[in-house]
Amino acid sequence: MPYCTVCRSSIDRKKWIGHLRSTLHKNIAAISVCDGVEMINSAFKSRIATYRITATSEFEQNSVDNFFDSIRAKIKDLFDKCLQLHTCIKVNIELFSLFLMFKNDCQEIKSFGTKNQILYLNYDFDSKYLNLVNEVKKKIEEFQERDSGWTFLSNSHLEININKYQPLRGASYINLPKFIKNKKACLNIENNDPYCFLWSVVAALFPAQKHPERVSSYPDFRKVFNIEGMSFPVGFSDITIFEKNNPTIAVVVYGLKDGKTISGPLYRSETLTGKTVIHLLYIENDKTSHYCLIKNLTRLVRSQITKHHQKLHICESCLLFFSTPEQANTHLCSGVATEIPKEGSFLQFKNYERKQNMPFVIYADLETMLVKYEGCENDPNIASTSTLQRHVPIAFAYQIVCTLDDSYDKFVSYRGVDCIARFIECLNRDVRKIHKVLKKTIVFVIIAISPGNIAVQHIPIVIYSLNNLCSFP
Structure with a gap:
């Protein structure tokens, strides 16, 4: 204990x-x-x-x-x-x-x-x-x-x-995993100091024509940026200081999950609009950690999004992807548009008949199985879509619910390759029965009235005129 x-x-x-x-x-x-x-x-x-x-x-x-x-x-x-x-x-x-x-x-x-x-x-x-x-x-x-x-x-x-809390900090050079190298979407600066973050940002603003992996191919970051108040290796708190010191730059940092999946953002600037947005990849091993520049975010993550080969357009603000630049530029980003009603306006409900319960409701469901297509292979020289499987209906079930009389409730189910034809046949038969029930005329007759009490009885008969309503045989 x-x-x-x-x-x-x-x-x-x-x-x-x-x-x-x-x-x-x-x-x-x-x-x-x-x-x-x-x-x-x-x-x-x-x-x-x-x-x-x-x-x-x-x-x-x-x-x-x-x-x-x-x-x-x-x-x-x-x-x-x-x-x-x-x-x-x-x-x-x-x-x-x-x-x-x-x-x-x-x-x-x-x-x-x-x-x-x-x-x-x-x-x-x-x-x-x-x-x-x-x-x-x-x-x-x-x-x-x-x-x-x-x-x-x-x-x-x-x-x-x-x-x-010990935040993530980028330090000296780490070799990129092979699958990231093959995408040629990142630039990994081979630095031997704790300034990999600053070298990556410099590389984004001043692209090198030759040997882009060398620090000697870029201007000294001390002459380009204001790094007052920052500590090195750089943590996320230092990135916030960097953005305040250099207000025209916004930084977004992504991570590597399980050594094979791009995750994040681990860090994202609060404001991206009107700024130069720089995407960085944060990687680490047992000894150290490292920042490298993401040159093409779409190419880096597209294999995680789709297997199709058409070009994708990713919104830097909300990270949604689109098939055309027009969709990316015109979509509603990072929020929902709210339309405020005009002053003095009010909501009104007028379809009162829709508040009534339906006398009959049918709940239906179909079950299908996946069947593989057997066909020729696609042309490897052009982009194409392969349809691998199709849904084949194998069973159905439906429940008829009557809100007025439980005796009309009914459950029907069937399993077989001809289930669609049988479904239509059974549903058509039951709907006709429901139609006959709904054709019956029901008259509500007041049979007793006392203070505070009204007894009502409904009798299925042919409608009488109002003059004869109280004098049934």
Whole structure:
């Protein structure tokens, strides 16, 4: 049985995870870090740590917005101290709030967490904090709106998980895998220094006519770029600094997954419009890592997209691919167009008859099998499409559902090579039967009226005139 050294008690193995997340365990483990901030868990010499800020006043407890506004300065101070210690960190938060279920008068603590955010020394606190807060608020709104029955009562506390993060860094030369070399889509600079990132960017802006793999074929990057504030080898935080120092350049970095698949983007500039976009490939081995220039992104990734040989056009912003440049230039990129209605306009529903339930509904489904084509081979000298298989129907089934009388419900199924002909035959037969049923006239007759009660009976008869409605034989 596991033993908790913090609580000094033995815990059932099945309850161990729950015990570590319990308020009792956290209260015992809590260590005050600064005013209003406690460390409730740490590991690996505080490279992984969890902090807690409790909602103490009624002002903080009654509103999520009030709570986050009041602890804003505490969280910024905590982030800054951790960044001074670790240089780069991953952060996520989890809000614990009390909710009420009205139907059984039950109260429970619910938690709402966020995804990790990566923070560097030059991070923008306002934008990062706003993203975290909005993600928590969105999850709370979704939880209350999905018919859960829970209603927010008060805030309990906020937990901040902070982990030391070691970002990817490109250093000295690494030979490209053979399958990438054969595509001739990348330029790999043979540098013996930690500046492979800068040499690759220089190569993109100043293409060499001879020996493009040599650093001597390019101008000195120190005379071309502003690299103030950057550290080497270059990590993603340094790319952000590089883009701020050189605002006309935008960088997109891709990776290599399992040594055979281009993945990413691992890093993408926030703004690509109006800038010179440079695509880089990040590769690594057991000893070092390396950036190289992607000269032709389409050629590099086309084998992952399609086996056809026609030219593709990839949008640098959203990475969607198109068969023609017109489609690539005119598509709706990185978003959805929203058409705002005119002021004073309103929506109106007028097809009221479509709100009525259909008396009969038929649900049908077909099953097919794949059959290979046997034909001649394509001409290897021209581009062509090969049709390898075709779908052959082998079975069908349908269910007739009557919303007025269950006795008309019916299930039909059949399996065989002639299933399409049989499907049409059976469906035609049943539809004719349904048509005869729907031709029957049904008159609703009020047979009894009393205060607060009206009894109605429907009788299948020939329609009488309104004058004779109450005097049936």
